[in-house]
């Protein structure tokens with residue numbers, strides 16, 4: 001332990017990670033600690049990361065951020081899930097929605113009832129029993145009482161950083177413009193002491209949050225935390241991104257369209273669309289990927305295509321000595337399920353919960369790293385699932401994905417579901433049972449059995465049970481306003 005009270009926190013980097021860190025630290029501890037954030041306009045930010053998942057709603061609640069203000073500031077739209085197009089096979093689509101599907105029995109999830117209903121010819125599509133999914137298909141949205149609609153946001157990443165900057169400065173965080181050119185560590189402990197900027201200014205701190213993006217200036221370049229590479233499971237290592245004008249009203253879901261050597265995203269905002277192609281450079285060149293993307297966008301280009309290289313994996317330590325990493329500095333799985341901003345949020349909430357009092361304890365560091373690893377590994381498995389369970393064999397990329405070795409933890413989940421229809425959520429795991437079920441069935445797994453409790457219902461009763469749920473969902477969806485109309489009255493950005 002370094003026996004020193006934490007009075008000065010320095011955040012290195014001002015992308016989404018840096019400003020989320022500044023927001024939560026300043027709002028919670030701004031009155032008792034000094035918070036500085038250093039960022040460099042010359043280096044800039046990664047400029048992507050615009051689809052989110054439902055826990056971000058909670059993050060804003062923790063910070064007392066009014067949702068309407070945030071949405072208008074970031075040109076936001078609502079997100080009810082992700083449409084996976086051509087992932088199971090070319091021409092086959094499904095939606096992974098944020099909702100729950102049907103009604104579970106305590107002993108058996110709804111999927112068991114649905115599976116039997118399908119066999120008997122009395123069940124519709126699995127998604128017919130999920131409000132969020134049907135609302136997404138109908139392009140509708142509204143907040144419902146008692147958190148009746150589970151949602152997230154599409155945001156303009158650079159506007160989000162600006163919004164959080166204003167918020168954080170309001171709670172006393174101080175922004176310093178400049179390029180960090182040197183990092184000084186205490187010779188005896190290896191703890192970081194200060195950052196030196198190109199201007200010569202020296203910024204001292206007791207605790208540092210490394211949000212410098214892929215370079216990991218403090219956690220890796222200075223403290224050599226190490227990196228666990230997952231590219232054998234997650235072959236995509238490159239992306240090209242471009243923004244376009246909107247040609248239609250924004251839909252309340254992200255589109256993820258599988259291509260021959262990767263996939264393409266489409267993220268609708270109020271003022272534009274974010275597009276990108278994530279791909280594996282072993283199977284397609286950067287030029288071909290850019291061509292594929294540009295041939296598959298709608299609307300005039302607003303930016304030049306931007307190439308981003310990454311290495312899927314995570315840091316071996318997310319907290320080392322007096323440096324905590326967040327965002328891309330802490331690793332990157334890949335953007336398929338929009339989990340990266342969520343992991344920033346998790347790391348920062350965890351830091352608040354373990355905020356060092358009188359000094360940094362190794363036991364806190366170990367616990368922080370243990371919890372972070374559990375979080376990331378279960379997300380990693382969920383993302384690999386989309387690649388490895390597929391009927392696609394139309395390209396070398398997909399043939400690699402369907403035959404690659406996968407983590408034992410994931411192999412077990414797939415086998416369990418395939419053989420028994422059962423899914424269990426690990427404690428604290430981000431993705432709930434219904435997410436796993438939607439993706440496993442969406443990718444083509446049909447469980448071999450259903451739970452015997454289903455047979456307690458006769459065919460007619462099962463038919464009525466399913467029909468009741470479906471008509472409840474249909475009635476709720478029919479009352480919802482259109483997504484764009486809802487944005488109009490709730491959070492339209494100023495022109």
Ligand SMILES: Cc1cc2nc3c(=O)[nH]c(=O)nc-3n(C[C@H](O)[C@H](O)[C@H](O)COP(=O)(O)OP(=O)(O)OC[C@H]3O[C@@H](n4cnc5c(N)ncnc54)[C@H](O)[C@@H]3O)c2cc1C
Pocket residue numbers: 012013014015016017018038039040041043044045046047048049050051052157178179180181211212213214215217239241276278308310326327328329335338339340341342
């Ligand atoms: C292709 C792609 C798509 C993605 N899509 C999603 C998505 O849909 N949803 C999601 O949740 N996440 C997504 N992500 C991840 C998301 O973009 C990041 O988690 C998020 O933007 C946070 O980035 P960051 O702040 O860690 O890094 P950056 O945005 O790279 O910011 C780094 C900051 O550090 C500063 N900096 C670096 N070096 C120095 C230096 N020497 N001196 C001073 N300042 C310095 C930079 O100026 C910048 O301010 C995606 C990522 C990629 C690559």
